Amino acid sequence: MLGAAEFDLMEYLSAHLADHPWDGCTVHIGSMPVTWMSSAIAGMIIVALGLIAIVIPVSRRRKDTPTGVYNVLEILTVFVRDSIARPALGDDKKVYKFLPLLLTLFVFVLGMSLIGLAPLGPLSAWLKWHIPFLKGRPIGATPTAVLTVCAALAMITCFSILFSGLHHAAHAHHKKKKTPMLLCWALSPVLWAVSLCPPIPGFMGVVMLGPLVFLELIGVVAKCFALMIRLFANMIAGHAMLAVLMMFVLKGVQAMVDKGLNDVFYITPAVVVGSAAIGILEMAVALLQAFLFTVLTAVFLGLYAEPAH
Amino acid sequence: MRYQIDRTIRRVATALCALVLLLFCDAALASGGDFYPGDLGQAIAAISIFGLLLFILGKWAWGPIVRQLQDREQSIIDTIESTQKHEREAKDLATQYQVKIERAQAEAEDILARSVENAANEGEKIIDAARQEAREALKRGVAEIKQAKRQAIRDMRDATADLATEIAGTIIDESLTPQVHANLVDSSIKAIGQRVAEES
Numbered sequence: 283m284l285g286a287a288e289f290d291l292m293e294y295l296s297a298h299l300a301d302h303p304w305d306g307c308t309v310h311i312g313s314m315p316v317t318w319m320s321s322a323i324a325g326m327i328i329v330a331l332g333l334i335a336i337v338i339p340v341s342r343r344r345k346d347t348p349t350g351v352y353n354v355l356e357i358l359t360v361f362v363r364d365s366i367a368r369p370a371l372g373d374d375k376k377v378y379k380f381l382p383l384l385l386t387l388f389v390f391v392l393g394m395s396l397i398g399l400a401p402l403g404p405l406s407a408w409l410k411w412h413i414p415f416l417k418g419r420p421i422g423a424t425p426t427a428v429l430t431v432c433a434a435l436a437m438i439t440c441f442s443i444l445f446s447g448l449h450h451a452a453h454a455h456h457k458k459k460k461t462p463m464l465l466c467w468a469l470s471p472v473l474w475a476v477s478l479c480p481p482i483p484g485f486m487g488v489v490m491l492g493p494l495v496f497l498e499l500i501g502v503v504a505k506c507f508a509l510m511i512r513l514f515a516n517m518i519a520g521h522a523m524l525a526v527l528m529m530f531v532l533k534g535v536q537a538m539v540d541k542g543l544n545d546v547f548y549i550t551p552a553v554v555v556g557s558a559a560i561g562i563l564e565m566a567v568a569l570l571q572a573f574l575f576t577v578l579t580a581v582f583l584g585l586y587a588e589p590a591h
Numbered sequence: 592m593r594y595q596i597d598r599t600i601r602r603v604a605t606a607l608c609a610l611v612l613l614l615f616c617d618a619a620l621a622s623g624g625d626f627y628p629g630d631l632g633q634a635i636a637a638i639s640i641f642g643l644l645l646f647i648l649g650k651w652a653w654g655p656i657v658r659q660l661q662d663r664e665q666s667i668i669d670t671i672e673s674t675q676k677h678e679r680e681a682k683d684l685a686t687q688y689q690v691k692i693e694r695a696q697a698e699a700e701d702i703l704a705r706s707v708e709n710a711a712n713e714g715e716k717i718i719d720a721a722r723q724e725a726r727e728a729l730k731r732g733v734a735e736i737k738q739a740k741r742q743a744i745r746d747m748r749d750a751t752a753d754l755a756t757e758i759a760g761t762i763i764d765e766s767l768t769p770q771v772h773a774n775l776v777d778s779s780i781k782a783i784g785q786r787v788a789e790e791s
Contacts, residue, residue: 301633317632320632323632337652338651341651344655355652356660359657378661386645386648430629430631431629434641
């Protein structure tokens with residue numbers, strides 16, 4: 283790359299930002315490619331294993347007076363419960379029902395955003411010699427910078443809303459009208475959609491019901507879509523900025539090699555300092571995005587899963 | 592002011608992110624759409640891994656932690672409620688004691704007032720009795736004095752009679768000269784004076 287006459291910016295950015303499916307790990311269903319292993323999926327697996335390896339042993343250290351690392355876990359739990367779940371969901375029954383989902387979402391999104399900042403590229407190169415199966419395949423992409431992963435996370439929120447909404451609508455109708463449970467479940471999509479709309483009395487209520495249901499459903503989908511775009515855009519923007527800054531070093535070295543411009547060498551320290559600063563900012567952004575994703579999921583669950591009106 | 596600064600920083604940061612994303616997308620489109628946004632595989636993997644993680648962490652991590660938290664909070668709430676209950680009971684008890692103390696004070700004051708009144712009555716009675724006794728003693732004294740006076744007069748009369756009898760006897764036995772007469776009168780007067788002095 284360095285010796286090339288033209289430095290391909292897009293190739294460089296793509297190499298740093300995009301996911302890299304592993305060779306031979308993509309199958310085609312019709313014309314649709316389905317990758318079953320890539321650097322982002324490897325990143326997700328590492329995050330999940332890391333969380334299991336850290337959180338479960340730490341959670342076993344619980345005692346009446348929390349100490350050490352368990353304190354951190356408890357503070358996180360209390361933070362998600364008191365600062366995210368309670369303001370959005372209100373009722374304690376609902377809070378404890380959705381708390382495991384919100385906690386897992388928070389740590390999973392945070393882990394996926396942070397793993398992209400870890401220098402896993404050299405690790406994958408090193409693993410090539412110790413785990414032959416890997417054959418030097420990359421394992422260090424940021425899963426949250428992959429659009430379909432963000433879409434999947436947004437779908438998790440959407441499914442949670444949908445399932446909780448249907449479950450609540452069916453049970454509420456069964457409790458109120460004593461209708462058979464199976465029938466309630468069958469009617470639950472209609473009951474839930476109607477429960478989303480504000481009650482309008484009289485003929486106008488009947489006329490407006492259809493458009494209002496349609497608008498509310500569009501609202502649910504739009505909110506989940508915004509959730510996806512927000513996470514993806516923030517992650518990709520930070521990474522793009524880091525990649526562009528790091529690219530300056532390569533461009534400087536290229537200028538030194540190709541044109542003999544020794545002065546550009548001095549750009550390197552500034553770029554390294556800038557990259558470190560952006561790296562710290564990226565960590566803050568990762569934390570913020572995990573928080574936002576969880577908060578918005580909680581808010582949407584509060585709004586749509588068990589609507590008040 | 593701080594809110595406005597925060598809002599401005601947020602807007603600038605959002606604008607910068609949007610600009611970078613726009614440039615990136617533009618570059619991606621310009622290069623023939625080489626950017627790989629992922630496919631269905633990553634989405635399925637993300638949902639599966641998340642589901643598995645939710646099950647494992649929910650069962651073996653969040654569940655026990657939340658239960659522990661709830662137990663501790665319940666125990667704290669119970670302790671607070673029990674403390675409040677004890678405080679209420681102590682307050683009630685204090686109120687009851689206060690009422691009892693006030694009642695006892697009132698009773699004590701009543702008893703004291705009655706005692707003072709009784710003491711005053713008794714004092715009056717004692718003084719009246721003493722006065723009465725003093726009056727009777729005085730009356731008795733006066734009567735005794737009168738009696739003694741009468742007795743003294745009677746005694747003096749008897750003594751005078753006896754003396755007169757003796758003097759008369761002496762006169763009869765002796766011939767009276769003026770000198771003897773004078774001596775006899777003097778000695779008789781002295782004898783009467785001595786007897787009166789002895790009897791008084």
